[in-house]
Amino acid sequence: MPSVLPDGEPVPHDGSLPADALAGAADRPLGFYLHVPYCATRCGYCDFNTYTANELRGSGGALASRDNYAQTLVEEVRLARKVLGDDPRPVETVFVGGGTPTLLRAADLGRMLAAIREEFGLADGAEITTEANPESVDPEYLGELRASGFNRVSFGMQSARQHVLKILDRTHTPGRPEACVGEARAAGFEHVNLDLIYGTPGESDEDWQASLDAAIAAGPDHVSAYALIVEEGTQLARRIRRGEIPMTDDDVHADRYLMAEETLSRAGFGWYEVSNWATSQPGRCRHNELYWRGADWWGAGPGAHSHVGGVRWWNVKHPGAYAQALAEGRSPGAGREILSAEDRRVERILLELRLSDGCPLDLLAPAGARAAARHVADGLLEAGPYEAGRAVLTLRGRLLADAVVRDLVD
Numbered sequence: 001m002p003s004v005l006p007d008g009e010p011v012p013h014d015g016s017l018p019a020d021a022l023a024g025a026a027d028r029p030l031g032f033y034l035h036v037p038y039c040a041t042r043c044g045y046c047d048f049n050t051y052t053a054n055e056l057r058g059s060g061g062a063l064a065s066r067d068n069y070a071q072t073l074v075e076e077v078r079l080a081r082k083v084l085g086d087d088p089r090p091v092e093t094v095f096v097g098g099g100t101p102t103l104l105r106a107a108d109l110g111r112m113l114a115a116i117r118e119e120f121g122l123a124d125g126a127e128i129t130t131e132a133n134p135e136s137v138d139p140e141y142l143g144e145l146r147a148s149g150f151n152r153v154s155f156g157m158q159s160a161r162q163h164v165l166k167i168l169d170r171t172h173t174p175g176r177p178e179a180c181v182g183e184a185r186a187a188g189f190e191h192v193n194l195d196l197i198y199g200t201p202g203e204s205d206e207d208w209q210a211s212l213d214a215a216i217a218a219g220p221d222h223v224s225a226y227a228l229i230v231e232e233g234t235q236l237a238r239r240i241r242r243g244e245i246p247m248t249d250d251d252v253h254a255d256r257y258l259m260a261e262e263t264l265s266r267a268g269f270g271w272y273e274v275s276n277w278a279t280s281q282p283g284r285c286r287h288n289e290l291y292w293r294g295a296d297w298w299g300a301g302p303g304a305h306s307h308v309g310g311v312r313w314w315n316v317k318h319p320g321a322y323a324q325a326l327a328e329g330r331s332p333g334a335g336r337e338i339l340s341a342e343d344r345r346v347e348r349i350l351l352e353l354r355l356s357d358g359c360p361l362d363l364l365a366p367a368g369a370r371a372a373a374r375h376v377a378d379g380l381l382e383a384g385p386y387e388a389g390r391a392v393l394t395l396r397g398r399l400l401a402d403a404v405v406r407d408l409v410d
Contacts, residue, residue, distance in 0.1 A: 006314070006335065006337075007335060008313070008314070008334075008335030008336050008337045009335065009336055009337065009338075010335065010336075011313055011331050011333030011334065011335060011336050012331065013330045013331060014082075014083070014330070014331060015079055015082075015083045015330075015331030015333055016083060017083060017084075017308060017309070017311055018309075018311060018338065020309065021308050021309035021310065021311045022084070022085075022087055022308070022309055023309060024309075025087055025089060025296065025308075025309060026088070026089065028089075028295045028296050028309075029089075029092045029093070029290050029295040029296065030087075030089040030090075030091055030092060030120075030295070030296045030297070030298075031091060031092055031093035031094065031095070031287055031290045031295065031296070031297040031298075032077075032080075032091055032093070032094045032095070032116055032297065032298050032299075032300065033094075033095050033096075033097065033287070033297055033298070033299040033300070033301075033304060033305075033306075034073060034094065034095070034096045034097070034101075034112055034300050034301055034304075035049070035097060035098065035099065035299065035300065035301025035302060035303060035304040036066075036069070036096060036097070036098040036099045036100065036101040036103070036104060036301065037049055037050050037051050037098060037099045037301065037302045037303070037319055038050065038051060038052075038053075038066045038069075038098065038099050038100060038103045038104070039051070039052055039098070039099055039100050039103070040052065040053075040100065040103060040133075040136075040171070041169065041171055048098070048099065049099075049302060049303035049317050050098060050099045050100075051099075051319065056319065056320075066103065066104060068323075069104065069108070069319070069323075070104065070108035070109075070111045070112050071111075072322070072323045072326055072327075073112050073115075073300050073301055074111065074112060074115040075326040075327075076300040076301070076326060076332065077112070077115040077116055077119055077300060078115070078119060079326070079331065080119070080120075080298045080300070081119040081120065083331075084298075084308070089120070090120060090121040090122055090123040090126070091116055091120045091121065091122050091123065091126060092123045092126055092127070092286070092290070093126060093127045093128075093129075093286050093287035093290055093297075094113060094116055094122075094126065094127070094128045094129065094287070095129045095130075095287040095288075096109060096112070096113075096129065096130040096131065097130075097131050098131060100131075100132075100133045100136055101130050101131055101132065102130065102131075102132040102133055102136040102137050102141065103133075103136055106141050106144035106145050106148065107144065107148075109130060109145060109148065109150070110144070110145070110147075110148030110149070110150075113128060113148060113149050113150070114148070114149075117149070122149075127151065127152055127191075127285075127286045127287060128149055128150045128151050128152060129150070129151075129152040129153065129154060129191075129285070129287060130145065130150055130152075130153055130154070131153075131154045131155075131156065132153055132154065132155050132156075132180070133155075133156060133172065134155050134156065134157070134172040134173075134176040134177040134179075134180045135171060135172045135173070135176060137180060137183070138183070139183045139186065139187060142180075142183055142184050142186075142187040142189070143187045143188075145187070146187045146188045146189060150189070151189060151190050151191065152189065152190065152191040152192070152193070152285075153184050153189050153191075153192055153193070154192075154193040154194075154195060154222075154224075154285075155177045155180050155181065155184075155192070155193070155194055155195065156170075156172075156177070156195045157177035157178075157194045157195055157196055157211070157214075157215060158170055158195065158196060158197045158211075159174075159196070159197065159200065159203070159207065159211045160174055160175075160178075160207075160210050160211040160213075160214040160215070161174065161203070161207045161210060161211065162174050163202060163207075164200045164202065164203045164207055164211075167200050167201055167202055167203075167245060168197065168200055169235065175214075177194060177215075177218070178194075178214055178215070178217065178218035181194065181218040181219055181220050182218070182219070185219065190282075191221055191222060191282070191283055192219075192220040192221060192222070193220055193221075193222040193223065193224060193285065194215045194218065194220045194222075194223050194224070195224045195226070196211055196212070196215060196223065196224065196225045196226070196260075197225075197226055197227075197228050198211075198225060198226070198227055198228065198253065198256035198257070198260065199227045199228040199248040199252055199253045199256055200228050200248070201240070201245040201246050201247065201248055202245065202246075203248070205255070205256075205259065208256050208259060208260075209259060209263070212225075212259065212260060212263045212264065213263070216263070216264070216267045216269075221278060221279045221280065221283035222276070222277070222278045222279070222283050222284070222285065223264060223269060223276075223277050223278075224275055224276050224277075225257075225260045225264075225275055225276075225277070226275050227253045227256070227257070228248065254399050257398070257399060258395075258399075260277075261395060261398075264277045265277075270356070271356055271398075272284050272355065272356045273288070273289075273292065273354050273355050273356070274354045274393070274398050274401055276288070289355075291351070292351045292352065292354065292355055293351070293352065293355075294307075294344065294347060294348055294351065296308045296309065299314075299315070300315075301315065301322070302315055302316065302317055302318060302319045302321075302322040302332075303315055303316070303317040310338060310339045310344060311336060311337075311338050311339070312336060312337050312338075312339060313333045313334075313335065313336030313337075314333070314334055314335060314336070315332045315333055315334055316332050316333075316334045317334070345363055346409050348363055349363050349364070349368070349405065349408050349409050350405055350409065353391060353393065353401070353404065353405055353408065354393075354401060356392070357385075357390065357392065358381075358382075358385055358390045358391045358392035358393065359390065359391050359408075360389060360390055360391075361386070361389050361390060361391055362389065364391070364408055365410065367410040368407065368408040368409060368410050371407035371408055371410060372386065372391050372407075372408055373386075374407075375391075375397065375404055375407065375408075379394055379396055379397075380393065380394055380396055380397035380400060380404055381393060381394060381397055381404070382394055391408065
């Protein structure tokens with residue numbers, strides 16, 4: 001959840017959408033993202049819309065407290081029901097992210113999920129995920145989550161090496177995320193993800209390989225591996241600027257990605273999005289696929305983004321301002337934009353090209369189509385799918401995905 005919100009036109013007081021936003025909705029999945037903005041400490045690399053207790057003290061008062069946060073978020077779920085009216089779609093995916101959702105009581109997360117179930121209903125086989133900090137859960141907590149309906153959990157592992165975790169300001173003990181996988185399985189979770197970060201200053205190839213090996217040995221059915229991005233305004237960016245730690249270069253990122261692909265594929269994981277691998281189709285994160293394929297989702301919580309029928313909007317950032325808006329019976333939306341047909345075409349290329357089945361060539365304008373042909377010849381797009389009408393990245397193309405996308409959206 002980025003900490004900087006874009007500009008946009010005002011959101012109506014009641015959050016209402018344009019009349020045509022739900023046109024064809026029956027053909028699109030509906031999901032919910034629930035943002036929990038609280039963290040025990042701030043990681044040095046994090047640019048998400050999160051707050052520690054010290055940062056909230058005296059800022060928003062009781063309205064910003066995590067003690068009554070679940071009820072506040074339930075109010076936005078009820079607002080969503082009013083805005084979407086008689087939309088009959090049950091919710092297919094729910095993803096609770098943050099921040100650290102598991103700083104809330106398990107009963108609070110269950111209460112938030114129950115509100116979605118009561119207001120919208122959950123589709124058969126709905127995917128219900130929460131992120132979790134390894135140090136903020138135990139077997140009892142995970143059992144409560146599973147009993148309340150969660151069936152997927154994502155643990156932030158980042159690295160298996162203590163000195164790498166220290167640079168990232170991560171406070172969990174090495175080995176704890178792996179133990180959490182076993183505890184989640186014992187609690188009955190069907191799907192478990194581990195998040196990894198590569199390219200941290202001071203991380204060696206050996207460190208990264210150890211992290212990959214430890215993650216695989218833990219037994220998740222999904223692994224996400226992201227290159228470290230140094231965001232302006234973060235503690236990590238300030239430390240690099242002062243020369244305290246070095247910046248990792250793009251060549252190192254490429255080498256680490258290749259290590260991830262080789263190690264994960266050897267262990268039975270297949271890539272389905274540039275930064276995500278799963279052991280099977282059911283192990284994929286269906287909620288993220290909903291984003292990547294431009295479906296509909298309602299983002300509840302401070303700073304959360306939503307998209308329904310080509311209308312995108314985002315909430316106010318601060319938990320106090322968010323709670324105040326809902327207490328006054330108005331939408332917490334800070335701004336919105338209505339996407340044009342061209343906007344949506346470009347976004348489909350940007351997002352779908354990152355997927356293992358790629359994007360349709362008929363989305364491309366003439367210049368983009370010519371670029372796609374060049375990229376096939378250059379080995380950045382697969383020849384077979386191209387002949388079948390789709391642009392699919394090769395392994396080398398994945399390393400250069402941003403450049404390929406820029407060419408194809410022309």
